[in-house]
Amino acid sequence: MAPVSGVETLMRGISFFVILAVAVSFAVFFRAPDAIAADESAVVRVAADPWCPYNCNPGDAKPGFLIEIGREAFAMSGYEMRYEVMPWSRALRESYVGNVDAAVGATRATAPEHLFGSNMLSSDETIVFVRVGEIFDFTGVDSLKALRLGVIKDYTYDDNGPIDSYIAENRGNLDRVITVSSHSNLGLLFRMLLAGRIDAFLENRHVGTYMASALNVRDSIALVPTGALDFVSFAFTPNARGEMLVDAFDAGVTRLRETGRFEEILIRYGLNSLPE
Template identity: 35%
Template sequence: MRSVRPIRARSAMNVLAALLLLGTPVSADVIDLRADAWCPFNCDPASDQPGYMVEVAQEALALFGHEVRYTSMTWSRSLSQALSGDITGVIGTDQEESPDLILGPPMGNYQEAVVFRAGEARSIATAEDLEGIRIGAILDYEYNTVIAAYVAENARNPERVQMIGGDDALKRNLQKLKAGRIDMAIDERSVVTYMIDQLGLQDDLQVANYGEATELHIGFSPALEASALYAQQLTEGVAQLKASGRYGEILKRYGLTE
């Protein structure tokens, strides 16, 4: 979701010097991060492109001697284990969704988007705008305002809302949308666009923004004493990567810019 990165290939003396410059004690830990696949934020852990938030976290926290291990897990279980302290944290959450987690710096934006078959897009402002269409939603995901209420109310009615789970849920929803089995899918815009490109459905599907954008973070467990330090170190490490230009280089690998 591994090739050697320039910043991780530095000698031990250079890493130590960076740590001393940042004024933080050297303490090498294994930081265990989880999330369900959500490219380009976090992707296949076995890929040479595990996701830009994964790569940024790995390189930023390597400055402090830490090793970031990322594994794919369902979103609900990832959140549950982060809250309990069974894992160190999760990738790709926000303050509203995870008020109890200790958040690192903003590392992207969540822009909810709705997807229709080409030529069938409609504006969604009220529940009435959703009448007559079958929505493909994902288990344990939170959606914005009108859509959230509609999904919650009709989650057991497959003629209105079809709920699925798993790492390939968005892929299956987009395939169902193209095949006419649902009429609308929902997810984050960057994730939707990335998956549509991967599936070659650019001419078949149409994407529109829905709701306001929010900042995305890596969230650390409130049950672990070191979490506040990890969040601080991630903030400082990301700043170092941005200053050196490395942050932009990682984004470019995923077709993104700062």
């Protein structure tokens, strides 16, 4: 047999690595369907519009205390939670039909047909935000009639109480209620308020003040309490998977509370006084 030349040896080596690379590619891209399904079932997809400090932007060092609590709670049951941003009305719709597993920061009134666990995660106090120097006292919904009031589509501000009823009744009257729906609802409302396009808007106390500080306009706004208080958590898809995720979520949150980790996360956001 003729001796093998150096070129032939090199070509055989190259051929071997090409075959190995092809084999690895087939192993990665042509896995069994059951293995792929198993991987996906361990992923919990949640969504919301930015509502800092509850849920902020996915890539932030501090993505929001609800996001941190959710990730750690689900991890205890072997799940990986992935958070994505979308308009709030879409987050409610997508989580209801199961395209994502949950909407983050929902109240029972906002998502009445979704599933909720026994652990509500935080308070939601509704405040009227006005420009500094504007004279306004909230004495009930009738006092809102003097305002061009900004609101966010599909938000609830007092658990379907008098404020929500007032908004529903006046939604078509642009002299009283102006509705927004975007990827940055709150930023838009601040711009409209400071530009004089609206007289006031409704928002959660913590969310509004957090955004005002981020926009460096805290000294330009004043806060007027309404007395409306609710509680928020994750709203899950109403199906069998949703029921399973509720159980995992509740177990994880309970454990976080027992170990003190729940409070540690809140402290990172300066919100350690929030009720259970």
